[in-house]
Amino acid sequence: MKLGLIVEGHGEVHALPILIRRILQELSSDGPPQILPPYRVPRGQLVKEAELHRAIEFMARRVGDEGRILVLLDSDDDLPCVLGPKLLGWASVKRPNRRIAVVVAHREYEAWFLASADSLKGKRGLPLDLTAPLEPESIRDSKGWLSKKMPGGYSEALDQPAFTSAFDLRAARRANSFDKLFRDVGRLFDLDVPPRPEHGGGP
Template identity: 40%
Template structure:
């Protein structure tokens, strides 16, 4: 199954394929997946310019091919992931009804999934956190990037290198347990994989 992703951040370009390959091995190890290089967009332009929205979606649909899957993965920021995600989903349906697709908004940022799995990241790339950090709502901090960066030992957080590295190490089961938006991604993945979707519908 070929998977084409639309993402908004420089860090997501290398990180999302890492995360999805791990997700595939965890949820659907019997299915071979080919993650295509993500299509990076500027979120405001992508959502507010119809022609740009359509162009990127058609490109993703072409990269996914017949039987493939298109994932639109954006940051929710201050929006409600469920409400905003549904509005985007309705627009996606109008453009690529011939493809399986999913719209997932990380609440509030992609890095919130690292907060959800913070305990599993202790000691990785200088990351450390307190016991109190492990009790917070992982989707609560407004600036998840800053939260993660403040817990790296004596260095700045670099999206293009730290994001894929942490995506390769974070414990997915912990993130699934603590993050509703990540559970949405997992649920949509199960629905996208043909054999799993057929099994669940029987």
């Protein structure tokens, strides 16, 4: 079985396959799928129906009849609960014979790092006393939040894959959009997903 990934950012091209493998391992997937190299489509195109249709058709042909497709993009200033279902509707109309999931990271992918920031202490220059913000998905510039705390600043190309390999998946599920990704990966492959862990309030 093949999994096709459609992403908007350069960093996700390298980071998302790492993340999907980690989630599948967490869900105890016995026969992990073949994860194809992500297909990058700029966000401005990905949120247009005709362009999304082209991307879905391209990926549907690559994954084959039994394949799955996952679309991931940042919400920026859009509401994930509005944008996600709209894009999923377009994608499903184009390819109703494929199992498809659309996940919209609230604000940015990096908000998931903020949600689990305690697990990234000391990594790639982050301070040892790093603490996760109370509402990570409410921060408009997650990349900037990280960059201010790193001596050399945050590099999407280098740091996004590195942090993706290290952040605590369970802690990150307190971010609603990451929890949706976690659940959607389970749904795509018919895997049981444990309930979201309870997290106390942060500083």
